[in-house]
Amino acid sequence: MANIISDETIEYVGILAKLELSPEEREQAKKDMGSMLDYIDKLGELDTEGVEPMSHAFPVKNVFREDVVTNQDMREEILKNAPGEKDGMFVVPRTFE
Amino acid sequence: MKILEMTAVELGAAIKNKEVTVREAAEAVLEQIEKQEEKLHCYVTVDREGALKQAEEVQKKIDAGEFSGPLAGVPVAIKDNMCTEGMLTTCSSRILGNFVPTFSSEAVLNLQNAGAVILGKTNMDEFAMGSTTETSAFGVTRNPWNPEHVPGGSSGGSAAAVAAQECFYALGSDTGGSIRQPASFCGVVGLKPTYGSVSRYGLIAYGSSLDQIGPLCKDVRDCATIMEIIATHDPKDSTSVERQDTDFTAALVENVEGMRIGIPRDYFGEGLDPEVKSAVLNAAAVLKEKGALVEEFDLSLVEYAIPAYYTIAAAEASSNLERFDGIKYGYRTAEYEGLHNMYKKSRSEGFGAEVKRRIMLGSFVLSSGYYDAYYLKALRVKALIKKAFDQAFEKYDVILGPVAPTTAPKLGESLSDPIKMYLGDIYTISVNLAGLPGLSMPCGLDGKGLPIGVQLIGDCFQEKKLIQTAYTYEKARGAFGRKEEENV
Numbered sequence: 137m138a139n140i141i142s143d144e145t146i147e148y149v150g151i152l153a154k155l156e157l158s159p160e161e162r163e164q165a166k167k168d169m170g171s172m173l174d175y176i177d178k179l180g181e182l183d184t185e186g187v188e189p190m191s192h193a194f195p196v197k198n199v200f201r202e203d204v205v206t207n208q209d210m211r212e213e214i215l216k217n218a219p220g221e222k223d224g225m226f227v228v229p230r231t232f233e
Numbered sequence: 234m235k236i237l238e239m240t241a242v243e244l245g246a247a248i249k250n251k252e253v254t255v256r257e258a259a260e261a262v263l264e265q266i267e268k269q270e271e272k273l274h275c276y277v278t279v280d281r282e283g284a285l286k287q288a289e290e291v292q293k294k295i296d297a298g299e300f301s302g303p304l305a306g307v308p309v310a311i312k313d314n315m316c317t318e319g320m321l322t323t324c325s326s327r328i329l330g331n332f333v334p335t336f337s338s339e340a341v342l343n344l345q346n347a348g349a350v351i352l353g354k355t356n357m358d359e360f361a362m363g364s365t366t367e368t369s370a371f372g373v374t375r376n377p378w379n380p381e382h383v384p385g386g387s388s389g390g391s392a393a394a395v396a397a398q399e400c401f402y403a404l405g406s407d408t409g410g411s412i413r414q415p416a417s418f419c420g421v422v423g424l425k426p427t428y429g430s431v432s433r434y435g436l437i438a439y440g441s442s443l444d445q446i447g448p449l450c451k452d453v454r455d456c457a458t459i460m461e462i463i464a465t466h467d468p469k470d471s472t473s474v475e476r477q478d479t480d481f482t483a484a485l486v487e488n489v490e491g492m493r494i495g496i497p498r499d500y501f502g503e504g505l506d507p508e509v510k511s512a513v514l515n516a517a518a519v520l521k522e523k524g525a526l527v528e529e530f531d532l533s534l535v536e537y538a539i540p541a542y543y544t545i546a547a548a549e550a551s552s553n554l555e556r557f558d559g560i561k562y563g564y565r566t567a568e569y570e571g572l573h574n575m576y577k578k579s580r581s582e583g584f585g586a587e588v589k590r591r592i593m594l595g596s597f598v599l600s601s602g603y604y605d606a607y608y609l610k611a612l613r614v615k616a617l618i619k620k621a622f623d624q625a626f627e628k629y630d631v632i633l634g635p636v637a638p639t640t641a642p643k644l645g646e647s648l649s650d651p652i653k654m655y656l657g658d659i660y661t662i663s664v665n666l667a668g669l670p671g672l673s674m675p676c677g678l679d680g681k682g683l684p685i686g687v688q689l690i691g692d693c694f695q696e697k698k699l700i701q702t703a704y705t706y707e708k709a710r711g712a713f714g715r716k717e718e719e720n721v
Contacts (some may be wrong), residue, residue: 148600149593149597153595155589156578157581165589165593169597171652173597175540175543176543176598179544181537182534184610184613187616189609190612193667194693216333217333217335217561218561219559226560228560229572
């Protein structure tokens with residue numbers, strides 16, 4: 137396999153992805169990512185010099201609207217989905233001292 | 234005619250003519266669900282009480298003349314990645330295992346405004362990442378034609394529910410083949426519309442530039458009828474296209490005289506099962522017999538579609554799935570130290586293996602130092618693939634090919650080797666990269682008695698050509714359906 141993924145790379149990608157992998161998952165992830173990248177490297181065979189990257193398959197334009205509230209207050213319904221709720225607010229871990 | 238055997242349009246007509254009440258239709262299909270679910274598991278959630286309540290309300294509105302459309306009163310199943318107000322919406326993931334949306338997706342609202350009765354939410358690959366419905370956190374769905382086999386994916390629950398008569402039609406979503414491939418494996422009709430035709434508002438995003446909602450149903454007439462209801466312009470989806478040509482049922486014409494059909498040689502090479510190949514080519518021969526101009530051509534770039542697709546889809550997924558952080562909704566880990574540890578633990582415990590694999594890959598290809606080499610490269614290749622299709626559509630109205638290289642594999646055979654699983658998407662994913670419409674419909678059975686699908690691909694906004702071609706083929710092919718008795 138051409139792409140060898142180091143422990144540092146997996147560690148770094150884990151931080152970006154906000155995922156904590158078990159030792160077994162890390163080993164598997166190194167293998168999987170290596171073989172996926174080997175496969176993706178096939179794109180290098182194509183000469184794309186001068187080709188514009190295409191994010192949309194046909195032209196799209198910005199869509200604007202007036203910034204007007206259209207929904208009603210749904211605080212209670214929305215908070216019902218929250219893992220932690222107190223006094224009508226989301227409970228989160230302490231983020232600063 | 235038995236209620237369950239009716240197509241959605243036939244049932245809608247029977248309800249309008251007062252031959253069947255909405256309640257009778259809902260009860261018949263709920264009874265079928267009760268009989269089949271233990272074996273097949275098409276649904277994550279069945280809303281029995283809600284469906285019966287909706288049936289009463291819809292019946293009143295039909296009687297009062299408020300609902301007069303072709304599908305008023307017809308029970309439908311919704312893939313579990315579309316938000317439904319007040320009804321559990323899980324994406325078949327543990328991380329959304331208790332999520333009850335406060336709003337409905339636009340496609341679901343369109344159906345409800347046309348008098349649909351929502352039966353429940355269908356099983357899928359977790360976050361639509363998979364081709365077999367085996368990555369669902371809530372167990373596998375089985376193929377109604379043979380329960381030893383997968384229904385395909387990711388809209389496997391929707392396809393299986395239609396095939397098993399556990400609904401009259403269903404909505405699915407297609408990012409790389411997730412409507413067309415399960416439709417093929419389950420012997421039903423599925424359409425992935427042109428990007429932007431159906432609003433993605435309320436569809437839980439996987440690859441936003443590729444995702445599109447579409448119908449899974451019993452025949453081509455149902456397909457065109459459902460499309461007329463769901464293809465609307467929606468200001469809430471900035472990629473929604475305002476189309477004037479959404480009278481899809483006008484294309485239900487039995488005529489392909491002069492229709493130019495191209496068969497890409499690249500779709501019939503190594504890896505294609507011989508039985509699939511011969512059934513698909515036979516469908517082409519039938520259309521030729523009916524007056525279509527059928528010829529082979531070289532599409533090119535086919536082998537580059539999969540690596541480009543997985544780069545783009547993983548990149549978009551890693552970004553889209555950042556919102557699942559255990560704060561406002563969804564799963565939160567029990568024990569944690571501080572905010573970042575809570576994010577990491579909630580996500581790591583909440584997501585399954587395939588989802589994590591794609592988030593990791595996506596984070597990598599978007600990371601500084603690799604962005605140009607992988608992500609931008611894939612977007613450039615996407616432009617080349619789009620150009621290859623543009624050139625093909627200068628010569629052809631419709632491209633005809635297989636949907637998948639094989640019929641439905643056995644359960645448990647696909648997940649061990651991701652690249653092998655991804656290769657199964659080879660004929661469907663370029664359609665998403667190029668934003669094109671693609672229709673899958675049954676064209677035969679293999680030696681094991683499993684359905685084979687043929688795929689019709691059109692240029693952007695040319696769904697009508699697909700519908701006309703599919704309708705003509707369907708008439709020539711004759712009835713295609715699973716015999717209920719055989720599988721009891």
